[in-house]
Each structure stands twice: as C-alpha cells, then as structure tokens.
Amino acid sequence: MTLGLRPSLTGRVVRALLCAFALVWAALVARDFVDYLAYDDDPSPLGTLAEAVLQSLESLDDASVRIALAASDRQYNQLRRQSPLPTELRPLLFVAGRAGQPPVYRSPGLAGAHEGCDGTPARTETELAGQRYWRAERSAGGWCVVALEPVLEAGTVLRLINATLLQPMAIALPLILLPLWLTVRSGLAPLRRFAERVRRRAPDDLSPLDVDLRHAELAPLGEAFDALLARARASIERERSFVQDAAHELRTPLAVIAAEAHALTGATDAAASLRAQRGLEAAVARASHLVGQLLRLATLESRGDGNPPAACDVVALLREVLIAALPAANARRVDIGLDGPDALHAHLDAGALHSVVDNLVRNAVAYGREGGRVDIVLRQIGDTLQLDVADDGPGLDPALQPHLFERFRRGAGTSAPGAGLGLAIVREAVRRLGGHIALAAGLDGRGTGFRVTVPFVAARPT
Secondary structure, three states, rough: OOOOOOHHHHHHHHHHHHHHHHHHHHHHHHHHHHHHHHHHOOOOOHHHHHHHHHHHHOOHHHHHHHHHHHHHHHHHHHHHOOOOOOOOOOOEEEEEHHHHHHHEEEEEEHHOOOOOOOOOOEEEEEEEEEEEEEEEEEEEOEEEEEEEOOOOOHHHHHHHHHHHHHHHHHHHHHHHHHHHHHHHHHHHHHHHHHHHHHHOOOOOOOOOOOOOOOOOHHHHHHHHHHHHHHHHHHHHHHHHHHHHHHHHHHHHHHHHHHHHHHHHHHHHHHHHHHHHHHHHHHHHHHHHHHHHHHHHHHHHHHHOOOOOOOOEHHHHHHHHHHHHHHHHHHHHOOEEEEOOOOEEEEOHHHHHHHHHHHHHHHHHHHHOOOOOEEEEEEEEEEEEEEEEEEEEEOOOOOOOOOHHOOOEEEEEEEEOOOOOOOHHHHHHHHHHHHOOOEEOOOOOOOOOOEEEEEEOOOOOOO
C-alpha cells in the first residue's frame, strides 16, 4: 500500500484508524490500571487468601501440612499468573506454623528470611530482600498462616499491562486495516473513473457528464459538477449573445460616423460641412456612451468584489446625479424632485450606487412624459436603505416587463436614445450592493416606478 507524499483519503483513513487504535489501547490500559489500583487498595483479598489456606490445614499433622501448603503454593501462583491482573514473576509467598513454634512451611522464596507469625492480622507492608510485600496474617485452631504479595510500582504495572495487550492488538490491527483499506479503495474507484472521464473530455465540451457515482456520498459531486457545467454553458451563451448584440448596436453609430466623415470630406460649402461635423460628433458621442455602458456592465457582471465599501453621503451623491441630469431634464421640461434627509452617511460601494441612481433617473427623464415629473424618494428603514424613482410617463408595455432587466431590451416604438443597457447595469449594480430592485407604481396612477433596497451600514460624517 503506497500512500505517497500527497495527501490522500486512503492515507487519512489509515491514519484515523491508527489513531483510533491508539485511543482504544490507551483506554484499555487506563481501565486495567484503574482495576489494578482498586485491587491493590483493597486489603480483603490477601486476608481471604490467608484464611483459605488456614482452613485447609485443619486436622493435619506437620508432614501433611507441608505437603498441602506446597501444593497450595504452586496452585495459587499458577492461578495468579493466569489472572488478567498484572503480576511480576515474583510469586505469592506463604509461611505456616503452630503458634509459638518455628514455622512448619516456608515458600521457596523465603529461604533465609526470618518472616513468621507476629500476631498482626491487619494487612501491612513489609520488605524482604529489597522487595516490598503486602502482608496478611490469620490464626485459628492453633495454626497461623502469613500470606505475602509483591507490591508493584506504577511503571511496572503499566509495562505489564502493555505487554498483555500487545499480542491481541497486533493481531486485530491488520485484520481491521486490510478490509478497511480495500473498502476505501473500492469506494473511491468511481471517483477515479469520474476524474479520468473529465480528463478525456475535449476542452470545449461542456455537455453534462451524467455519470453515476453509485455512492450517496459521491453523488452530490457529480450533480454539482454537472450544475457547474450548466452554469458555464449559460455564461458562455450569455457572453456570445452579448458580443453579438454589442456588435449589432455598435454597427449603427459606426456607420453614421463613416457616412458623416465622408460627407465632411466632400462638403462643398460651410453649411454642409457644419452639418456633417455635428452629425459626426453626435455619432461619436453615441458610440462613446455605448462603449462606456458596455464596459461598466462588464465590470459589474464580473465576480470580483468591486470597490470596497467606504463612507459616503448618499444624499450628496443623489444631488450630484440630479445636477448632471438637469440639462436633459430641462430639454424635455421635466421637473425632478428629491425627497429625503439633508444628509445620510453610509458604508457602501459609491460607484455601484451612482450607477443605480444615474441610470434610473436618466431612464425616467428619457422615457417619461415630456413636461412631466420625476420624483426620487430616499428613506432609511431600520437597517435598510430604500430608494424610489418614479415618473408620470406612459408606463411600460406589459410584454416588456418580464424582460425588463435584460441587456439590449427596449420598448417597441420608443424614440428615446439608448441601447437598452441602463436597467441591466442597474440590476448588476444592485446585486453588487447586496440589494434588490423591483418594479413599483408610477406617479398619479400612471408612469413607471422602481424601488431599490440595499443593506444600510451607518458611517460617521467625514
């Protein structure tokens, strides 16, 4: 099994399994260590052992006692070695004898020791040949038995527990790891086939993969990839349409420029030359305005962050837009009114807001009623900024409303100049501001209105 140097799901699963094994090992060690501490702190087992040995000596002579104690010594130590509790190689030790007489039996490990009955029944700690032992003494029927159990250090206990767990854990690890590794590799096989299928596709092939990844965890990946391809197809189609429409819209002013330039060069008198010059300037201005709108729309439609929000006086920005719109309004005798606070400072993208207000006001002036009215209302409502722009013109063709914010969409029969990009720019600018735009009622029961709502974050006046 080669995991390589790059991060992989297989390697991550294997490492997680090893960590789980380490945690299980630590939990088992902790459990056994706590069990041993509980056993080591309990004085009753050693006393019970001494009593059991003592009871086996009733009605026996000295020779029989030695034989019985030797057998019990071997049996108890054999059982001790088989116990799950950690034990050193040092065995349990026994001393037995009649009260007031030399011991009849001593365990082999007590050769040369002077341990014997001293009338202390409680469990105590003693030291023999440099080794600490727990000691318990029991007496009955003229006999006395002393049982000695080695005291183990914490480090020794932990070492013995780890040695006990090593073999079963070493057997369990590969038996669990191998099926898990095979399962992970088998589970990721559809993903590898999916990646290979993507690699083999032509660069311009954006058709759905429509691949069955089988597993419920991988199915969302295929669905998300197909959804991404669908968005890419739609985006490319929009850009293709955008280029075609832009080329179509630019063709007219360029044709006018060519015609007026030809007329200017062929003019035979000053009046003809002046007419050609003015026509040429108007066509250049129209082409320049169209290019500017195309660039602004492309900037707003990009997925960048745009201008960072900054402190801005929204009312001052509205006044600047209205001043710029006055010449066109005066030419059509349109009265523009602004209803709002004297100042309203907010953190927002001032460029995007300028595009919203400028295009809505220009559209209202251009498409509203000559000699009519355009009202702009600005309100702060809680944490929302609300802007209403409405006119009292002829209103919108109902057939146009579903396509109102599409690029290069204009009402049939309109004579106002423009390429139909204003509301598309407004929509993208409102999106950039994190807001919403909707069609609203016009003035005096007629005309057209728009309501823009964007998040409001107050700012200190600068």
